[in-house]
Amino acid sequence: MNKKKIITFLALIGVTLCAIAGCNFSSPTIEQGNTPTKASVPNVNQENIQLTVSAAASLKEALGEITPLFSKAKSNVAIRNNFGSSGELQQQIINGAPVDVFISAAAKQMDELQKKDLIIADTRRDLLSNRLVLIVPADKGDAKELKDLINANIKRIAIGDPRSVPVGQYAQQALTKLELFKDLQSKFVLGNNVRQVLQFVESGNAQAGIVYATDARTSTKVKVVQVIDARLHAPIVYPIAVLHKSSNQPSAKSYLEFLSSEPAKNIFEKYGFSTL
Structure with a gap:
C-alpha cells in the first residue's frame, strides 16, 4: 500500500472514530462586515x-x-x-x-x-x-341651579361650543329639556373646549358655566352649585x-x-x- 493510500485509510478511520465519539463538525458563526449572522445576534431591546x-x-x-x-x-x-x-x-x-x-x-x-x-x-x-355640573366663581353665588340662569342679574354664561365641543352639546341638551336654551343664547360665552369654559368662570368673565364634574374638581376658583340630572342629557x-x-x-x-x-x-x- 503506497503512502497516499495509507494516509487516506488513516483519515477514514479517524473520521469514523470521531463520529462514534460525537465530535462536532459545525462551522463557527462568521460575521460579514459589521452584520452578524443570525446565530451571533445578541438579545437586544425592541425598537423604541x-x-x-x-x-x-x-x-x-x-x-x-x-x-x-x-x-x-x-x-x-x-x-x-x-x-x-x-x-x-x-x-x-x-x-x-x-x-x-x-x-x-x-x-x-x-x-x-x-x-x-x-x-x-x-x-x-x-x-x-362623567357628570355635568353647574359652576359659579368661588366667591360669588348668582346662580344655584340651571333655572336661575334666566335671571336678569346673570349676564354671561360659559358653555362649550355645541357645534364641536361635547360638554357644550350636553349643556345644550339639558337646557333644551328645561326649555331654557333659546332664551339664554344671548348670554352664552362659547369655549373651544371644557378647560376654556372653566377659565371663563375662574376669571369672572362668566357668572356661571357648565362643565364636567372632573374639571370643576381641578380648580379652587370655582364651586359646584348643582350636579345636573343625568336624565336631561345623553350619557356622558x-x-x-x-x-x-x-x-x-x-x-x-x-x-x-x-x-x-x-x-x-x-x-x-x-x-x-x-x-x-
Whole structure:
C-alpha cells in the first residue's frame, strides 16, 4: 500500500472514530462586515416606539399621571398626549393627523370616525363616564341651579361650543329639556373646549358655566352649585379606539389594555371619573 493510500485509510478511520465519539463538525458563526449572522445576534431591546394619543381636554390630569406608569411598564414605548376638544381632535384625524389612539368625550365624534372607517372597530369601547355640573366663581353665588340662569342679574354664561365641543352639546341638551336654551343664547360665552369654559368662570368673565364634574374638581376658583340630572342629557361616555393609520397598532392596543388595568382605574377614579 503506497503512502497516499495509507494516509487516506488513516483519515477514514479517524473520521469514523470521531463520529462514534460525537465530535462536532459545525462551522463557527462568521460575521460579514459589521452584520452578524443570525446565530451571533445578541438579545437586544425592541425598537423604541412613540404613540400619539389624542384625548379630550378633560383627561389632561388623569392621563398626565397614567402616562409615566405605562412608560415604566413598557420602557420602549413613549406616549405623546395631544389634548383638545373632541370635535377638534376628530377633524385633525379626518385631515390626516398621525394619531395612534383617540379618546373622545362623547360617542358622536367616535361614531363619525367609525363611519369613515378611520378606527379599528373591534378596539372601540367605552372607557369612562362623567357628570355635568353647574359652576359659579368661588366667591360669588348668582346662580344655584340651571333655572336661575334666566335671571336678569346673570349676564354671561360659559358653555362649550355645541357645534364641536361635547360638554357644550350636553349643556345644550339639558337646557333644551328645561326649555331654557333659546332664551339664554344671548348670554352664552362659547369655549373651544371644557378647560376654556372653566377659565371663563375662574376669571369672572362668566357668572356661571357648565362643565364636567372632573374639571370643576381641578380648580379652587370655582364651586359646584348643582350636579345636573343625568336624565336631561345623553350619557356622558368616553369611547376609545385605535386608528387604522397607526403604524404601531400592537403597542396602541397594549396601551388600551393598560388603561383598563387597576392602577389606571384608580387614577381615573381619583380624578372623579367612573370607570366602565
